[in-house]
Amino acid sequence: MGIKLLTTPDYLADFEAYCPFGGIQAFTSFLVSNTLACTMTSAQIAMGLIFLLAIILFSKLFCSFICPIGSISEWLGKIGDKFKIRFTITGVTDKILRSLKYGLLFITVYFTVESSELFCKWFCPYYAVASGFNPDVNVIMAVGAILFVIIGSIFIRLLWCKYLCPLGALSNIFRYFILTVSILGIYLLLNAYVINISFIWPLAFLCGIAYIFEIYTMQSRIFPLLKVKRDAKICTSCKLCDKVCPQAIQVSKETVIKHIDCHLCADCLHVCPEKGALKINGKGRKWWPAIIVVILIIAGLIIGKSFELPTLSEYWAEPETKSQMEIYTIHDLKTVKCYGSSVAFSNRMYDMDGVYGIATYVSTFKVKIWYAPDMTDTLKIREWIFTPAKVQLQEIDLNEDNLIVYKIRVDNFLDQLDTENLKGLLAEQADIIGMQTEFGCPVYLTLYVKSNAQLTEENLKNIIEQRGLWSNSKSSIGAEYLNYHFKVVEVAKLDKVVSVEDVVRLFTIE
Ligand code: SF4
Ligand code: SF4
Ligand code: SF4
Numbered sequence: 086m087g088i089k090l091l092t093t094p095d096y097l098a099d100f101e102a103y104c105p106f107g108g109i110q111a112f113t114s115f116l117v118s119n120t121l122a123c124t125m126t127s128a129q130i131a132m133g134l135i136f137l138l139a140i141i142l143f144s145k146l147f148c149s150f151i152c153p154i155g156s157i158s159e160w161l162g163k164i165g166d167k168f169k170i171r172f173t174i175t176g177v178t179d180k181i182l183r184s185l186k187y188g189l190l191f192i193t194v195y196f197t198v199e200s201s202e203l204f205c206k207w208f209c210p211y212y213a214v215a216s217g218f219n220p221d222v223n224v225i226m227a228v229g230a231i232l233f234v235i236i237g238s239i240f241i242r243l244l245w246c247k248y249l250c251p252l253g254a255l256s257n258i259f260r261y262f263i264l265t266v267s268i269l270g271i272y273l274l275l276n277a278y279v280i281n282i283s284f285i286w287p288l289a290f291l292c293g294i295a296y297i298f299e300i301y302t303m304q305s306r307i308f309p310l311l312k313v314k315r316d317a318k319i320c321t322s323c324k325l326c327d328k329v330c331p332q333a334i335q336v337s338k339e340t341v342i343k344h345i346d347c348h349l350c351a352d353c354l355h356v357c358p359e360k361g362a363l364k365i366n367g368k369g370r371k372w373w374p375a376i377i378v379v380i381l382i383i384a385g386l387i388i389g390k391s392f393e394l395p396t397l398s399e400y401w402a403e404p405e406t407k408s409q410m411e412i413y414t415i416h417d418l419k420t421v422k423c424y425g426s427s428v429a430f431s432n433r434m435y436d437m438d439g440v441y442g443i444a445t446y447v448s449t450f451k452v453k454i455w456y457a458p459d460m461t462d463t464l465k466i467r468e469w470i471f472t473p474a475k476v477q478l479q480e481i482d483l484n485e486d487n488l489i490v491y492k493i494r495v496d497n498f499l500d501q502l503d504t505e506n507l508k509g510l511l512a513e514q515a516d517i518i519g520m521q522t523e524f525g526c527p528v529y530l531t532l533y534v535k536s537n538a539q540l541t542e543e544n545l546k547n548i549i550e551q552r553g554l555w556s557n558s559k560s561s562i563g564a565e566y567l568n569y570h571f572k573v574v575e576v577a578k579l580d581k582v583v584s585v586e587d588v589v590r591l592f593t594i595e
Pocket of ligand 2: 319321326
């Protein structure tokens with residue numbers, strides 16, 4: 086992303102788009118309430134599901150190789166070690182503090198599912214920094230979390246990772262795979278055949294049971310399938326592995342490392358001077374975890390490109406009628422850009438005769454509309470979505486000569502946000518006094534232009550067909566790049582002119 090930022094002028098780095106924790110939260114929200122948090126991408130969901138699978142099969146590889154917070158915590162910890170000011174919390178305090186991350190996980194998933202917005206954005210130190218503290222961030226919570234990571238890591242071994250990180254808690258839940266699958270299975274069976282139970286109960290149960298298992302056993306047993314194993318016959322007890330382990334696991338005292346905190350970083354294997362003393366599953370595969378991570382990322386990106394889940398999907402007729410409906414897919418419907426606008430769009434379409442359902446895909450501004458072809462058609466649907474507008478763009482000087490009128494047909498023009506975007510493009514031109522739109526396919530646009538303007542038909546076409554503009558409004562990561570796809574099909578300058586008084590009347594009458 087950093088390289089792309091330097092090489093592609095219009096590129097906006099979307100740092101959160103690949104965070105698996107966001108993907109897992111969003112997928113949970115999708116399963117429970119059939120909605121997705123706004124900014125979710127299929128890449129994020131694919132990454133989330135793939136890294137969950139990786140936890141079960143391999144280990145917490147996200148923690149060991151990808152997570153920037155984990156890396157920074159380890160680096161800061163090395164500073165603490167250098168000055169001999171870092172210590173490892175053990176005993177009862179360690180066990181009590183481990184409950185915090187499960188509490189934070191519960192709260193995060195609960196509010197994400199309830200609101201269809203990623204709650205972790207409020208406090209995630211990584212998101213706060215990467216987004217430049219955008220408006221989604223709760224400054225007090227995020228600054229607190231950043232201080233926890235920075236100061237805490239210097240004085241206490243992996244303070245954030247061990248005690249606060251909700252993704253760490255989720256990873257540990259999935260290390261108790263059989264237990265997790267059993268609880269989720271019972272929940273699904275009860276919901277399907279016996280009684281409708283809120284998702285809060287299995288969530289609370291999973292958090293509570295995993296916490297109890299974690300503090301009593303500090304181990305996972307069968308899963309993950311890959312484990313570090315020590316051959317006591319070769320090991321010389323030099324304890325280099327103990328020193329290098331970021332989790333302070335006593336590798337030199339174990340035969341098989343089942344510790345709940347081991348994330349298969351393989352640091353112990355790399356540092357071990359005795360060939361064959363440490364192996365992964367009995368074989369000297371110290372590069373395997375890193376290679377698996379690369380394969381998983383590539384797989385996540387490929388799978389993420391191959392599907393898209395709707396942000397909101399609603400069908401208000403009888404479900405069995407769905408197969409008889411036609412589907413109209415509209416691309417680039419820019420007003421549908423979040424969960425809230427998806428709900429507003431759904432409410433609007435609900436009022437239209439012959440329309441029975443919608444699905445919105447906000448990351449690509451796409452909507453699908455289910456309609457009865459004997460009651461309506463695609464043109465009527467577009468007309469329903471379209472809102473005609475009259476917009477005065479410049480002050481009108483009453484001493485002005487008559488104004489020239491241009492009639493333009495503009496394609497890829499769908500909704501109110503397109504009106505706003507076009508307004509933004511045209512308002513930059515001091516000679517264009519106002520604009521008016523009417524429905525049509527393509528849309529009819531009328532421009533009122535000063536008589537002494539140097540604008541030609543070609544100029545107007547180029548202005549409207551601009552591919553993008555930097556807006557002043559702040560998106561998640563800075564000024565927003567508005568990407569337009571207007572296509573001018575026809576530009577005609579009318580022979581007749583209109584008086585300034587008529588134009589003033591046009592823009593003042595509602
Ligand atoms: S526990 Fe959380 S913060 Fe630590 S490395 Fe894992 S995901 Fe990152
Ligand atoms: S680094 Fe290798 S030889 Fe030394 S204690 Fe660990 S396993 Fe044994
Ligand atoms: S035991 Fe080895 S693989 Fe596990 S966390 Fe420690 S150094 Fe990494």
